[in-house]
Every structure is written in structure tokens, then in C-alpha cells.
Amino acid sequence: MTVAKVLTIAGSDSGGGAGIQADLKTFQELKAYGMSVLTAVTAQNTLDVHGVYPLTVSQVEEQLDAIGADLKPDALKTGMLFSAEIIEAVASKVKQYEINNVVIDPVMIAKGGAKLLQDEAIEAVKEHLIPLATVITPNIPEAEAITGLTLNTIADRKEAAKHLHELGAQCVVIKGGHGEEKEVIDIIYDGETFTQLLNERQYTENTHGTGCTFAAAIAADLAKGMSFLDAIRVARAYIQAAIEDDLHIGSGHGPTNHWAYQNRRVKV
Numbered sequence: 016m017t018v019a020k021v022l023t024i025a026g027s028d029s030g031g032g033a034g035i036q037a038d039l040k041t042f043q044e045l046k047a048y049g050m051s052v053l054t055a056v057t058a059q060n061t062l063d064v065h066g067v068y069p070l071t072v073s074q075v076e077e078q079l080d081a082i083g084a085d086l087k088p089d090a091l092k093t094g095m096l097f098s099a100e101i102i103e104a105v106a107s108k109v110k111q112y113e114i115n116n117v118v119i120d121p122v123m124i125a126k127g128g129a130k131l132l133q134d135e136a137i138e139a140v141k142e143h144l145i146p147l148a149t150v151i152t153p154n155i156p157e158a159e160a161i162t163g164l165t166l167n168t169i170a171d172r173k174e175a176a177k178h179l180h181e182l183g184a185q186c187v188v189i190k191g192g193h194g195e196e197k198e199v200i201d202i203i204y205d206g207e208t209f210t211q212l213l214n215e216r217q218y219t220e221n222t223h224g225t226g227c228t229f230a231a232a233i234a235a236d237l238a239k240g241m242s243f244l245d246a247i248r249v250a251r252a253y254i255q256a257a258i259e260d261d262l263h264i265g266s267g268h269g270p271t272n273h274w275a276y277q278n279r280r281v282k283v
């Protein structure tokens with residue numbers, strides 16, 4: 016049996032809803048073998064981030080060397096990278112170990128408002144990270160921070176997608192969770208064609224880790240050899256189920272339901 020292997024490089028969320036924990040749950044549910052490189056520990060629950068503790072650059076590099084020396088990931092997802100130094104180290108190791116199928120989720124701010132990326136690291140995202148991206152998945156505020164554009168309309172978001180493609184990403188997904196539309200609109204741009212995925216907006220507090228989960232699902236299916244458009248469509252179905260069948264855990268922004276997608280498939 017050949018198993019698809021997928022690596023997440025991200026921060027730990029002690030509350031289990033976002034970060035490394037969300038990624039590994041997603042990989043497992045989508046039947047890919049998950050590996051992780053930790054960049055930071057956060058003390059976090061559904062209400063707040065109590066503390067952010069980055070690892071040193073050499074600690075991050077050593078984890079990547081351990082994986083590179085033995086386990087060859089078929090795909091990679093990055094989440095919280097915290098600093099320019101960690102971004103540069105990650106980019107250099109991804110090139111050294113020739114890891115393909117790279118999904119970049121340019122995590123900047125937690126839903127509770129805490130900073131997960133230093134302001135001065137945005138230039139490093141542009142210079143070192145985006146050129147490696149098979150798929151980049153910014154939400155609206157992240158796309159604004161990277162491009163410097165203000166994104167009010169769908170046309171603005173398409174313009175931002177073009178900018179991100181010019182910076183070197185093969186495929187751009189501008190996620191619409193933070194938009195005002197009745198339906199959530201995710202815009203996909205592959206350098207030639209725009210595709211819009213429309214889904215019913217759920218009015219729930221339980222959206223902690225939606226971005227992490229969505230990007231992790233894309234990476235899991237890229238690892239299995241799916242095209243990026245197919246992987247994005249499956250990821251969209253996965254996150255929609257996870258938001259709709261919410262679990263009501265914690266008293267703030269609760270996590271999504273990582274079992275929902277497979278539970279529904281079993282019932283069909």
C-alpha cells in the first residue's frame with residue numbers, strides 16, 4: 016500500500032482547534048500520513064491567546080533536517096511561521112529537500128486578535144515563501160496586508176489574486192470567510208482563469224481553525240496526486256461539513272468538526 020505523506024510546519028494551538036492540531040486531524044481524516052514541524056507554542060483556548068513562544072531557528076531547522084533525512088513528504092502546508100528568520104530557514108530547507116506541492120497559509124492574526132506573525136516578516140513572506148507556493152490561501156485581511164490593496168469588492172479580490180500570482184504563487188485562493196456576502200465566496204486564480212466557489216454562510220461562532228483546516232485538506236489531497244483545483248474543491252467540502260456540524264466545544268470561537276466530512280460520506 017502506498018501512503019501519501021504530508022507535512023505541516025506551523026504553531027501548536029493548545030486548545031486543539033487550529034495550528035498543528037487542526038492540520039494533523041485533517042490529514043488523518045483524509046487518509047494521509049501526517050508529520051509536523053513546530054515553529055511556536057501558543058497557550059490558547061477558544062476565548063483567547065494567553066502566550067506565544069516561538070522556537071529558535073535551529074530547533075525548526077533540526078526538525079526539518081530529521082524529516083528531510085528520512086521521510087520524503089509528498090506535500091507540505093505552512094501555517095504560523097511567526098518571524099522573518101523562521102520563514103527564511105523554512106524556505107531554504109524546503110528547497111534543500113526538494114519538497115513539492117507546497118500550500119502556504121499566510122497566518123497573521125488569530126480570530127481572537129493575537130499576532131501570530133511579526134509585522135516586519137511580511138516582506139519575507141513575499142520574498143521567500145510565496146515563490147514556493149503551489150497554492151496560497153490568504154483570507155481577506157491577509158491578502159490586504161500582503162498586497163497593500165483594500166479589498167471591498169469581488170473585483171478587488173481578483174486584483175489581489177493577480178498580484179499574488181505575480182509574486183510567484185502558481186494558484187491563489189482568496190478565502191471569503193471575512194467577506195460580507197450572504198454566501199461565502201472563495202476566489203481561485205491559476206494565472207489564466209478565475210473560479211469562484213460559493214457556499215452557504217454559516218452563522219456560528221465555531222470557526223476557530225477554519226483556515227488551517229482548509230489549507231491542510233488541500234495539502235493532503237495534493238499529496239495523493241490530485242490536481243490543485245480538485246484538491247481545493249474537496250477541501251471546500253471538508254471545511255463546509257466541519258463548520259455546519261459544529262461541536263460546541265469551549266465558550267468562545269469553538270473548533271470545527273473534523274469528523275463531519277467522513278461521517279457524511281459513510282451515511283451516503
Ligand SMILES: Nc1ncnc2c1ncn2[C@@H]1O[C@H](COP(=O)(O)OP(=O)(O)O)[C@@H](O)[C@H]1O
Pocket residue numbers: 153154155190191192193199200201214215216217218219222224225226227229251254255258
Ligand atoms: N461562516 C462560514 N460559513 C461557511 N464557510 C466559511 C465560513 N467562514 C469561513 N468559511 C470557509 O472556511 C475557509 C476559511 O476561510 P476564512 O475564515 O476566510 O479563513 P481564516 O480562517 O484564515 O480567517 C474558507 O474556505 C471559507 O470559505
Ligand SMILES: Cc1ncc(COP(=O)(O)O)c(N)n1
Pocket residue numbers: 025026027028033034035057059094095122124125126127131222223224225226227
Ligand atoms: C497556532 C495557531 N495557528 C493558526 C491560528 C489561526 O487560526 P484562526 O484564524 O482560526 O484563529 C491559530 N489561532 N493558532
